[in-house]
Amino acid sequence: MPDSIPANSVGLVSPQTLHIETPITLECGQALPAYDLVFETHGKLNQSTSNAILICHALSGDHHVAGYHAMEDKKPGWWDNVIGPGKAIDTNHFFVVCLNNLGGCNGSTGPTSINPDTNTPYGPDFPIVTVNDWVKSQAILADNLNIQQWAAVVGGSLGGMQAMQWAISLPERLKHVLIIAAAPKLSAQNIAFNEVARTAIKADPEFHEGYYASHDTLPRKGLGLARMLGHITYLSDEAMGEKFGRELRHDSINYGFDVEFQIESYLRYQSESFAEQFDANTYLLMTKALDYFDPASAFEGDFAQAVSKIQAKCLVISFTTDWRFSPERSQEIVNALLSENKEVTYAEIEATQGHDAFLLPISRYHDIFTAYMKKVASEVIPS
Amino acid sequence: MSLRPDLQIIFDWIPAGAHILDLGSGDGTLLAALQQHDVTGYGLEIDNSQIAHCIESGINVIQADLDQGLPQFADQSFDYVILSQTLQAVKRPDFLLDEIIRVGKQAIIGFPNFGHWQCRLQLVFGGHMPISRTLPNRWYDSANIHLCTIKDFENLCTDKQVHIQQRCIVDHAHQDSLGIKIAPNLFGEIALYQIKKSD
Numbered sequence: 001m002p003d004s005i006p007a008n009s010v011g012l013v014s015p016q017t018l019h020i021e022t023p024i025t026l027e028c029g030q031a032l033p034a035y036d037l038v039f040e041t042h043g044k045l046n047q048s049t050s051n052a053i054l055i056c057h058a059l060s061g062d063h064h065v066a067g068y069h070a071m072e073d074k075k076p077g078w079w080d081n082v083i084g085p086g087k088a089i090d091t092n093h094f095f096v097v098c099l100n101n102l103g104g105c106n107g108s109t110g111p112t113s114i115n116p117d118t119n120t121p122y123g124p125d126f127p128i129v130t131v132n133d134w135v136k137s138q139a140i141l142a143d144n145l146n147i148q149q150w151a152a153v154v155g156g157s158l159g160g161m162q163a164m165q166w167a168i169s170l171p172e173r174l175k176h177v178l179i180i181a182a183a184p185k186l187s188a189q190n191i192a193f194n195e196v197a198r199t200a201i202k203a204d205p206e207f208h209e210g211y212y213a214s215h216d217t218l219p220r221k222g223l224g225l226a227r228m229l230g231h232i233t234y235l236s237d238e239a240m241g242e243k244f245g246r247e248l249r250h251d252s253i254n255y256g257f258d259v260e261f262q263i264e265s266y267l268r269y270q271s272e273s274f275a276e277q278f279d280a281n282t283y284l285l286m287t288k289a290l291d292y293f294d295p296a297s298a299f300e301g302d303f304a305q306a307v308s309k310i311q312a313k314c315l316v317i318s319f320t321t322d323w324r325f326s327p328e329r330s331q332e333i334v335n336a337l338l339s340e341n342k343e344v345t346y347a348e349i350e351a352t353q354g355h356d357a358f359l360l361p362i363s364r365y366h367d368i369f370t371a372y373m374k375k376v377a378s379e380v381i382p383s
Numbered sequence: 384m385s386l387r388p389d390l391q392i393i394f395d396w397i398p399a400g401a402h403i404l405d406l407g408s409g410d411g412t413l414l415a416a417l418q419q420h421d422v423t424g425y426g427l428e429i430d431n432s433q434i435a436h437c438i439e440s441g442i443n444v445i446q447a448d449l450d451q452g453l454p455q456f457a458d459q460s461f462d463y464v465i466l467s468q469t470l471q472a473v474k475r476p477d478f479l480l481d482e483i484i485r486v487g488k489q490a491i492i493g494f495p496n497f498g499h500w501q502c503r504l505q506l507v508f509g510g511h512m513p514i515s516r517t518l519p520n521r522w523y524d525s526a527n528i529h530l531c532t533i534k535d536f537e538n539l540c541t542d543k544q545v546h547i548q549q550r551c552i553v554d555h556a557h558q559d560s561l562g563i564k565i566a567p568n569l570f571g572e573i574a575l576y577q578i579k580k581s582d
Contacts, residue, residue: 313443334445334455335455338425338455339457343443344443344445345437345438345443346447347434347446348446349431350431364431364435367435368435368438371436371438371439372438374439375438375439375441
């Protein structure tokens with residue numbers, strides 16, 4: 001709980017809900033007759049609506065990107081260190097929008113929502129959603145907020161992929177795109193990790209083919225295991241070593257299978273708390289959206305052709321010890337943009353924290369982020 | 384805006400509207416100045432801490448290591464490729480030169496002349512690696528691992544069949560002198576060349 005709200009925080013915020021009655025047809029062919037999008041906004045939309053920034057969240061993120069929902073909150077929103085007055089995305093200048101993606105489990109319509117056909121939660125019957133579907137629904141939110149063109153669409157990891165898809169699919173609707181710790185598509189290894197996570201969830205006896213809600217239970221073990229695995233891929237060997245090393249919880253080893261090393265304890269705690277908060281069916285959907293992401297597929301596999309559609313100026317950022325989406329993957333994006341003569345800046349941040357670095361307040365990263373957003377502000381905000 | 388003298392010489396050689404690649408762009412000063420003349424292009428810079436400065440200068444910059452070559456760029460995709468004061472700091476200057484003339488229709492290359500009389504005197508009579516105004520570091524902490532003379536560079540160009548279109552040899556204050564005109568490799572401290580692949 002914050003004793004008082006820090007001066008550079010957006011402060012207390014309340015999520016809003018946009019209810020859409022117009023059906024949306026998803027890429028998989030199924031349609032949702034009606035749906036909710038839950039979102040948060042920070043800062044003020046200016047009169048010319050030129051200062052709006054869309055933040056796209058990653059796999060387990062949500063709309064709560066900055067500030068606090070209540071004074072009792074232990075932590076602020078997930079990207080509070082970049083969004084706020086005087087921060088990289090300065091809410092004195094920008095109007096920031098972040099929504100919970102369709103298929104999510106924090107308010108927007110997803111597997112935990114009630115299926116109007118059955119009056120029970122969708123559960124595993126919720127249709128597969130893709131990055132394209134998210135961009136489509138985010139554009140509907142933009143229309144409803146009267147935002148014709150974003151000053152920038154920003155995201156890290158799976159969020160960076162959405163930002164990239166925005167720039168490709170709706171090129172005239174954004175002036176800048178910030179693609180952080182992302183990749184043009186998943187590698188076989190990335191998909192393999194996702195499949196292990198899904199297998200862990202589905203193998204949990206409490207999963208009940210996804211209908212765990214009607215059995216009044218949760219696949220805590222499976223989802224927890226999936227999260228443990230994910231967590232390992234978000235950190236670097238170096239970061240784990242620095243943080244935990246081989247430190248023991250107690251003074252000596254016990255020659256048993258209980259938690260002994262601090263890293264074991266950390267992973268267990270992370271997985272157990274995650275399994276209480278996050279929906280397993282949503283986790284399955286999100287990993288599928290990642291696996292399917294491949295903007296080149298609409299252009300006969302030619303990624304350069306896909307990025308040739310981009311009109312936005314691009315900032316691509318990677319982190320040296322990120323092995324989930326390594327700097328080489330970001331360079332693939334940059335090289336495609338260069339081959340099409342697009343406006344692009346690329347930075348490879350030296351950081352020990354692995355993939356997680358994109359969420360952390362690393363000064364060199366934030367200096368670049370801040371410098372870029374100042375440039376965006378100077379271009380889009382009338383003086 | 385006043386440019387560093389060597390950058391001013393390069394600036395004057397680039398025609399308005401050209402598409403350029405500035406290798407080792409530093410804080411982006413040169414490209415930012417050129418953009419005022421409708422020049423477009425990218426800076427390449429290895430130093431992470433310079434990227435924010437480049438963004439503030441308003442240029443597009445790509446963080447990259449020149450020792451990896453320029454594989455991200457297609458053949459002849461720039462009107463000019465610029466390499467100022469960096470040739471002597473790469474692992475294989477000859478490979479980089481190949482890459483430069485591959486991606487650039489023309490190139491501008493500047494380097495400190497190791498054949499300058501002060502360098503020669505320090506080596507011959509002092510018996511130690513030269514330290515000068517243009518080469519201020521000691522042998523062990525210098526980034527300059529492949530120092531060359533004007534003669535060395537021109538020999539490399541000959542070997543590579545690179546055509547020298549113009550050159551500018553100056554002292555540390557970027558001034559020309561009679562001595563430099565008569566014996567450039569002895570009196571020149573900084574050399575700048577405009578080159579292209581021989582037809």
